[in-house]
Amino acid sequence: MCNHCPYVKHIREGLAAFARRNEPRGLAVVGINANDASTHPADSLEKMAEEVQTVGYTFPYLHDESQEVAKAFQARCTPDLFLYNEDRRLVYRGQFDDSRPGNDIEVNGEDIQSAVDAVLEGRGVPHDQKSSVGCSIKWKRGNEPY
Numbered sequence: 001m002c003n004h005c006p007y008v009k010h011i012r013e014g015l016a017a018f019a020r021r022n023e024p025r026g027l028a029v030v031g032i033n034a035n036d037a038s039t040h041p042a043d044s045l046e047k048m049a050e051e052v053q054t055v056g057y058t059f060p061y062l063h064d065e066s067q068e069v070a071k072a073f074q075a076r077c078t079p080d081l082f083l084y085n086e087d088r089r090l091v092y093r094g095q096f097d098d099s100r101p102g103n104d105i106e107v108n109g110e111d112i113q114s115a116v117d118a119v120l121e122g123r124g125v126p127h128d129q130k131s132s133v134g135c136s137i138k139w140k141r142g143n144e145p146y
Contacts, residue, residue: 001061002035003051004042005078006101007134012055014107015079015096019059022113025120029059034070035078035138037063043138070137071145077134081112085119092119094129 001008001015008015019029035043045063052061064070073082083092092115099105111130118125139145 001031001080002033002040002043002078002135002138003047004035004040005135008078010099010101011079011096011107011109012051014099014109016055016057018096018109018113019057022116022120023058025116027116027120031057031059031061032064032069032075033061033078034064034067034075036067036140036143037065038140040138067137067140067143074145075137076146077132077136079134080132083112083115083119083125091115091125092129093132095132098130100133 003009015031019027023029033043033048037044041047048061048063051057062069073080079096081092081094081096082090085091092112094115095111097105097108097110097112099107115125115129117123
């Protein structure tokens with residue numbers, strides 16, 4: 001995730017509510033910002049701290065300065081959502097929901113929530129997973145993995 005992407009800005013309140021709703025159920029939520037802050041100062045560590053306060057994130061919001069974490073996850077865009085089960089196996093990689101900036105669909109997190117409910121209830125996660133849509137990660141010059 002990041003601070004400046006219109007797609008993240010669009011879901012940020014819903015993402016904060018999603019975390020508040022699911023953390024008491026045992027879900028660990030972590031946000032990671034891998035953008036190059038030298039070219040995108042809105043994604044600096046200082047601005048990230050402001051974002052946490054403004055939006056009310058209750059989860060750790062980490063800065064991947066080296067971009068090695070983003071590479072290891074093969075992250076491509078902001079937001080890019082990953083859900084792991086209790087065995088630390090990836091069971092969901094997809095969108096928050098069908099809402100997009102300007103499409104008038106309510107931000108409700110139904111896609112990720114459905115996957116979380118399945119994991120926490122011991123059911124299989126739906127195989128129909130829609131890829132995340134958003135801004136590309138702002139890679140440091142010469143650090144692009146793709």
